[in-house]
Amino acid sequence: MYGVPPADARVTAVVVTFNRLSLLQGLVERLEQVPELAEVLVVDNASTDGTGEWLATRGDRVLGRTLDENGGGARGFHDGLAWAVEREADLVWLMDDDGLPDPGCLARLLEEKDLDFWGPLVVDEAQPERLVFPIRLPGGTRVVHELADVRRAATAGRIDGIVIPFNGVLVTRELVQRIGLPRAEYFIWGDDHEYRLRAEAAGARIATVVDAQVRHPSVGSLGTPMMFGRTTYNHSPSDLKHYCMARNNLLNLREYKGWPHALAFVAKTAWFYTFTRPSPGRLAMSVRAMYDGLRGDFTGHRRYL
Known part of the structure; x- marks a missing residue:
């Protein structure tokens, strides 16, 4: 205390x-x-x-x-x-x-x-x-x-x-x-x-x-429904926001919740950009952001500024 x-x-x-x-x-x-x-x-x-x-x-x-x-x-x-x-x-x-x-x-x-x-x-x-x-x-x-x-x-x-x-x-x-x-x-x-x-x-x-x-000010809906409405995903139209979210959220989950939660987030991201809102480009960005975070590279977001 x-x-x-x-x-x-x-x-x-x-x-x-x-x-x-x-x-x-x-x-x-x-x-x-x-x-x-x-x-x-x-x-x-x-x-x-x-x-x-x-x-x-x-x-x-x-x-x-x-x-x-x-x-x-x-x-x-x-x-x-x-x-x-x-x-x-x-x-x-x-x-x-x-x-x-x-x-x-x-x-x-x-x-x-x-x-x-x-x-x-x-x-x-x-x-x-x-x-x-x-x-x-x-x-x-x-x-x-x-x-x-x-x-x-x-x-x-x-x-x-x-x-x-x-x-x-x-x-x-x-x-x-x-x-x-x-x-x-x-x-x-x-x-x-x-x-x-x-x-x-x-x-x-x-x-x-x-x-x-x-x-x-309102920020709109923070959760896009996915998996037949059983859960949501924080999708953003901003590449900068998405890159940082994918990188930083994975690190937070790994550090404070453990690898099972981190891997579940990886799977959720893959599902979302494969089935919910198909986007090979956004999926590739997600993978790159997560990889950058895991290897301690915090410069990748600059390409989206």
């Missing part, structure tokens, strides 16, 4: 952004109104839309750091979390530039005193009674998409053992010092899940606080 942050804990927000200045501006302006925050650290993934110049105009409470190249969300959160710890943060509030915490979201999260890694629900900004990222309830296979279902499943306002990183999650300094930083080499897709799995393996106390919320 990790130490409980002091009542006067220093809370720092870390925001990762890339070429979405208008979204970043709305988020930073919201965060500047959060009294519990000591400062806001923005990691800019080498944006070309004026983000760096705009950050230079902010006050002392908002600091920006522009990376030398686009390292994806994974490097952004790796560097941002390290930066926050260097600046003596006791708690770090992690988020992308396309989410918008409700007023009072952080205050509600801070009411929980016995957690190490916890966050809000992420709801659809256009349909706030629906989750952007569905939650698989602990102790079973049920996946819920509606806010009402999550609230019914909660105990004392939260669901233990589940969190959706990095969308408004809080992490303690003590946990970061114990388990390290997110894997920068993952670029995108799976870095946040790997960090949650690592925290879980280290015995961290994890939870979702259901009456703390972040508004987020």
